Amino acid sequence: MIALWIVLGLIALILIWGIATYNGFMVLKRRIENAWAQIDVQLKRRYDLIPNLVNSVKGYMKYEQETLNKVVDARAKAVSAQTIPDKIQAEGALTQALRGLLAVVENYPDLKASEEVSTLMEELRNTENLISFARQFYNDNVMTYNTKLSIFPANVVGNMFAFKPATFWEIAAAEEREAPKVDLTKL
Amino acid sequence: MSVFSFWEEQRKNITRSYLLIFFFVILMGGFGFLIDYFFETGPWFTVVFLGVALIQVLVGVLSGPSLVLSSVGARPINPLNPEHKQLENIINEMGIASGLKPLPKIYYIPGEKSINAFATGLKSENAYICVTEGLLEALNREETQGVIAHELSHIYNKDMLYMTLLSAILGAVVIIQVMAFRGAWLVARTGGGRSRRDSSGCAYAIVFLIVVGLLATIFAFLGRILLFAVSRQREYLADAKAAEFTRNPQGLASALRKIALTAGKVQNASIATAHLFISDPLKRKVNEKEGFFANLFSTHPPIYKRIARLEGKSPEQVLMELEQ
Numbered sequence: 001m002i003a004l005w006i007v008l009g010l011i012a013l014i015l016i017w018g019i020a021t022y023n024g025f026m027v028l029k030r031r032i033e034n035a036w037a038q039i040d041v042q043l044k045r046r047y048d049l050i051p052n053l054v055n056s057v058k059g060y061m062k063y064e065q066e067t068l069n070k071v072v073d074a075r076a077k078a079v080s081a082q083t084i085p086d087k088i089q090a091e092g093a094l095t096q097a098l099r100g101l102l103a104v105v106e107n108y109p110d111l112k113a114s115e116e117v118s119t120l121m122e123e124l125r126n127t128e129n130l131i132s133f134a135r136q137f138y139n140d141n142v143m144t145y146n147t148k149l150s151i152f153p154a155n156v157v158g159n160m161f162a163f164k165p166a167t168f169w170e171i172a173a174a175e176e177r178e179a180p181k182v183d184l185t186k187l
Numbered sequence: 188m189s190v191f192s193f194w195e196e197q198r199k200n201i202t203r204s205y206l207l208i209f210f211f212v213i214l215m216g217g218f219g220f221l222i223d224y225f226f227e228t229g230p231w232f233t234v235v236f237l238g239v240a241l242i243q244v245l246v247g248v249l250s251g252p253s254l255v256l257s258s259v260g261a262r263p264i265n266p267l268n269p270e271h272k273q274l275e276n277i278i279n280e281m282g283i284a285s286g287l288k289p290l291p292k293i294y295y296i297p298g299e300k301s302i303n304a305f306a307t308g309l310k311s312e313n314a315y316i317c318v319t320e321g322l323l324e325a326l327n328r329e330e331t332q333g334v335i336a337h338e339l340s341h342i343y344n345k346d347m348l349y350m351t352l353l354s355a356i357l358g359a360v361v362i363i364q365v366m367a368f369r370g371a372w373l374v375a376r377t378g379g380g381r382s383r384r385d386s387s388g389c390a391y392a393i394v395f396l397i398v399v400g401l402l403a404t405i406f407a408f409l410g411r412i413l414l415f416a417v418s419r420q421r422e423y424l425a426d427a428k429a430a431e432f433t434r435n436p437q438g439l440a441s442a443l444r445k446i447a448l449t450a451g452k453v454q455n456a457s458i459a460t461a462h463l464f465i466s467d468p469l470k471r472k473v474n475e476k477e478g479f480f481a482n483l484f485s486t487h488p489p490i491y492k493r494i495a496r497l498e499g500k501s502p503e504q505v506l507m508e509l510e511q
Contacts (some may be wrong), residue, residue, distance in 0.1 A: 031286070038283060119269060125328070126276035133284035136434065 021157040028145040032166050035138035039169070042130040043078070043091060049127055050075050050098075053120045057101075060111045067104050070097040088169065095131075098124065135169050142166045222399060232399075252307040252315050255463065259455040261294035261317045270323050271295070277332050278316065281339045284432040291316045291342055295323065301451040302326065302442075305463040306338040309351060314342045319453065326442050333429055333439025337465055340428035346421045350462065353417060357410045364403030371396035418462045418486045426493055440497040447490045447509055462486040 054068055061068065074097040078090040102121070111117050146165045149158045219233040264271040274293060282290045291306065291314035299319040308314030316338045318331075326334065341347065371393050430436040446466050453468035461469050467487045491509055495502040 035286075042283075115269075119272075122269065122273055122276065126273075126280065129276075129280045130283050133280050133432075137284060137286055 018157055021154050022161060024148065024154075025145070025158060025161070025163050028141060028148065029163070029166075032138065032141045032145060035134065035141050039131065039134040039138060042127060042134050046094070046124075046127045046131065047075060047079055049120070049123055053101075053124060056114075056116050056120055057105065057111060060108055060114075060117075061104070064104050067097075067101050071101050073097075091131075095128070098128065139168050142168050221402060225398075252313065255305075255307045255460055256294055256315060256317060258457070258460065259296055259317070259453070260299075261296050261315075264293050264295050273328065274318065274323065274331065274335075277328070277335050278339075280332070281336050281432055284336070285339055285343055287311055287339060287343050291339070293317075295320055296453075296455075299453060299455075300324075301453050301468070302446045302449055303453050303456075303468050304334050304338055304465045305460070305468075306341040307347060307463055308342065309345075309348045311342055314347075316342075321449075321451075325445055325449070329435065329438040330442035330445065332433055333435065333442050334465060336429035336432040337425045337439055339432065340425040341421070343428065344421070344424060346425065350414075350418065350421070353410075353414050357407065357414055360403050360407045360410055364400055364407055367396045367400035367403060371400065412483050415484060415486055419488045422465075422487055422493065423496065426497060430497060436497040440494050443490055443494050443497070444509070447494070466490055 050071060054072060058068065071094075074090070074094040078087070078094045081087040081090040102124070105111055105117070105121065112121075148154050149163055149165055222228065222232045223230065264274060266272050266275055271293075274295075278290055278293055282288070289312055291308065291311065294315055294317040296317065296319045300321040301319055302322045302325050304316065304318040304322055306314065306316050316335065318334070322331070322334065374389060374392050374396065426439060429439050433439070443466070452470050453464065456464065456468035458469070461467060461471075464487075467485075471485070489502075491505040492502050494500075494509075495505045498505065
């Protein structure tokens with residue numbers, strides 16, 4: 001009789017643990033989806049910001065047409081990218097082009113002094129940071145989720161309900177990984 | 188600083204803080220139990236103490252951040268001012284990095300030239316981050332980001348809740364201490380001029396109340412030491428968390444260096460609000476000293492030790508660099 005109760009108790013405990021683990025996976029999955037949506041919001045914000053920025057610096061930067069064109073082209077590519085790997089690549093290129101622009105602006109004192117430009121620059125820097133923090137938050141959550149999914153005994157529940165590991169937002173270009181921090185912070 | 192070292196640091200800090208709070212509760216429980224045990228007063232003292240503690244907690248929770256903000260003369264920021272707009276942007280960035288929602292409201296102290304900042308509010312729905320005008324002027328974007336991340340960590344970790352609960356319990360002990368001594372004095376004054384039988388009961392009551400008062404004094408003293416210890420651990424933890432959010436420990440470290448090198452107190456800060464700030468706003472010597480007593484009675488860890496942890500250097504080296 002006692003043995004029966006012990007067995008029943010153990011089964012109940014395992015069930016409760018199973019439910020808790022399943023819910024833990026679901027919470028992490030939702031958080032990852034939410035983090036991805038955040039990145040999307042910030043990327044759209046960056047698309048909207050770029051035309052304004054380019055227009056306001058164009059007059060000052062007659063000899064920097066190449067830098068400006070790079071930004072405009074990279075934006076167009078990023079907007080039209082369809083698949084996720086393409087998107088990640090195009091966004092990486094856009095980040096690079098914008099960093100180049102920010103570095104060039106450093107060389108134009110009257111440009112930096114313009115209130116309109118400095119406001120836009122701050123907005124751009126803010127957007128760049130928001131994107132990288134959103135990506136960081138996304139990747140952190142993916143890591144927590146994937147780790148949990150691969151560790152015993154939680155992986156038993158994970159496999160039972162066919163949870164799939166999530167993909168990291170890898171940084172595409174090697175140059176972007178070694179991004180010169182000065183460009184974004186010295187302004 | 189590797190990716191994992193600050194996560195470890197944070198876990199260590201959490202364990203230590205839990206241990207401290209555990210001892211604090213044991214201490215309080217021991218206090219009530221001692222009285223009930225020695226004087227065979229049943230559960231009454233425990234009940235009264237818990238009642239006083241509950242009132243304290245309620246007062247602490249209800250009085251809220253508006254009191255603190257008005258006591259230092261803080262004003263909401265104005266997004267039309269570019270510097271304030273940048274501050275708002277930085278908070279949004281840290282909100283994304285931490286996943287904290289909703290974001291705290293931002294205030295600043297106009298005319299305050301020292302570099303400092305604090306966070307207040309028990310829940311993130313009703314939390315505030317406040318910076319001095321001096322901070323906005325002296326720190327660059329990266330450094331401000333470090334400071335804001337530190338303050339956001341306090342809210343994220345629910346440090347205000349811990350600290351408010353702890354100081355509420357401490358306040359309860361002090362109330363008991365005062366009540367016991369006053370009671371003893373009252374009994375001594377009104378107890379005379381009665382029959383002999385009464386006066387022996389009277390003496391007993393006086394001794395009893397004095398013993399309670401002395402016990403409360405001891406526990407208030409020990410409690411304060413624990414409160415300071417928790418406060419110091421929380422600062423280290425918030426530093427570690429800020430490094431996690433920004434992935435840039437150097438930003439906060441550099442801000443702390445600037446704070447360490449500028450003299451000047453925050454004008455409207457008091458002992459009651461000092462533990463909220465990122466560095467001691469009163470610039471009390473005790474917070475920068477080493478040694479047994481300094482370790483016990485400071486609300487903040489020595490600033491060079493915090494810089495050393497963030498930069499991965501030895502404390503001696505940072506101290507040398509600061510003194511140059």
